[in-house]
Amino acid sequence: MPQLDFDVITLGHGSGGILTNQLLESGVFDLLKNPLLDEHHDGAMFEWSGRTAFSTDSYVISPIFFPGGNIGELAVNGTVNDLAMCGAVPKYLSLSFILEEGLTMKEFWELLVSIRRAAEKAGVSIVTGDTKVVERGKGDKIFINTSGLGNIHPQAHISTKNVRAGDKIIVSGSIATHGIAIMSVREGLEFETTLTSDSAPLNHTVKALLDEFGTDIHLLKDPTRGGVASVLNEVARDSRLGVNLFQQPIPILEEVRGACELLGLDPLYVANEGVFMAFVPAEKAEEIVQKLRTLEYGQDAAIIGDVTTEHPKQVVLHSRIGGKRVVNMLVGEQLPRIC
């Protein structure tokens, strides 16, 4: 951490004046260094061509530090993953901060270091950014927005329109881990656990799949907010096809399952950060799962469902004991129940 004259963020750091410059020059620019950012211009300028994916997301998670990660790392991985779900190879990110007056420099610096590490791991450059400061009480320590650009993989053709009856649905890893790890440190809900968030950049894993299977990857989705159930409902609605979901093979860590039981939450609706879902032709599904299991973040991959012409626009869960039920979109937030 650099030596600074201040140890907390004040309104002046967002003024665009001397303090803003001090903050940026004190190490932020050095930390995130790359030729486009080094121009220190109003925006990044570069040559670009080819099929492109462009995505944006805002990060408001609380608490900003949680087991296994923080809001900075999440802001990089989240947008990287959104691009990866388009079949793109992420390249450039923008990075905007809305800081709340009073955020300590120590916390801010720690987040910046995480952002740099996450960007390195994902292989992206942060080429432009912005910093605003709001009065104490008007924010929640820090909000981050990132936008990203990437070229679409030459062999990729990802679209809900490609989903066919008979397609198998693959999940790349254990579900609900991120949401439960966050829940364990929320005020009023603290419980002891060794669980950590699964936040991770999925772009290298996705690229390896696309290199080998190309257009056989019909659709990619990352089940973040709203979890696996919401993604499947969106796909069923948009494709006008039905989805069968099989409870037995859904990978979930024992500790996550236990926490969900205790808290009265359905893991199908709990958020994920380092997991994606792929819709693929039935005859390729097993091969794709085997490949995924050799890749980073894919060890627990499993086939958890299929697409059908029956019950169009509905997701039907086949329970472990042979019963069936409809899995709907989540209404509002999942709330803990009384007993």
Added chain:
Amino acid sequence: MKYLSEFRDPEVVEHYLEELHKVATRPWTIMEICGGQTHSLVKNGLLNLLPKQITMVHGPGCPVCVTPLNLIDKAVYLAEEKGVILCSFGDMIRVPGSSRSLLEAKANGADVRILYSPLEAVKIAQEHPHRQVVFFAVGFETTAPANALSVLHARRLGLTNYSILASHVLVPPAMEAVINDGEAQIQGFLAAGHVCTIMGLEEYEPIVQKYHIPMVVTGFEPVDLLQGILMTVKQLENGEAKLENQYSRVVKANGNPEARKVIEQVFEVSDREWRGIGNIPLSGWEVNASLAEFDANRKFSISIAKASECADCIAGQVLKGIKKPFECSQFGKGCTPITPLGAPMVSSEGACAAYYHFAEADVV
């Protein structure tokens, strides 16, 4: 997971279903009392696997559903007009009051917090000595010990800024109300496992005797429920009426005496209005007079108008087992979990929500 996976074992489920098909020779109507049981029956798709002769009707055992409109309005009033920190279990905050829910009050700026335990609310009261903290103490006998403990804990800490808005309801009087109502024609009961964990079995024997009705204290997992139903059907087929305990791994005959001691220190029996059902004599608990300073009802002057229920909602008939949720003209149309007209569409334990979320398309 120990004590869970074995009660979800597909082979054991298959075994009990086969037994049930063999044993049930005539049509029987059985009520499961607890909303948690309703939820599990629907969530696991069990209703469609049962023999056709067996009709399950869903009982009033959803605390959120039976909490009167008036009390929700009181909670909203305390949060909005008295500036208290209003703490609640999660599923209570979406239930519509006469003008709005606690969730809407929160969106309008009221300080409403979702907690898992009333002891957390006591902690909040300690941390905010200059603000009044009220815990919305909703529930059956199951949640009463923890709510009572929070009052005793606050007294021990000498807190003057903590109180509870109690809306406790009791199962046995509700069972009698359902039987006496007669319309639902209940022939057997699955009694609520977790309530009996606290209260034991003592209160139920007189009901079994008085009305000659079979009753089986039952758990919540698929195997529990099927075993409980099987035990009830066996009694019915044999013309017996006994109190049996399927959930003996958790429920002891004398319940949890320590927990009951705590309840006795804090609560006293009172008449209680049940949303959708009406007034049932001696069917609730309120904070006893010696602890008045911890009773939000006495502590704050609350002036709210008496509200009336939505005319289209048939929650009362659903809670008494007279109608199924999908027999309501508003089900899934005017009334959904996003725009609930009555509480059973909101709570995760409510019969309407259970059908809306989980029932198969051809059932609905």
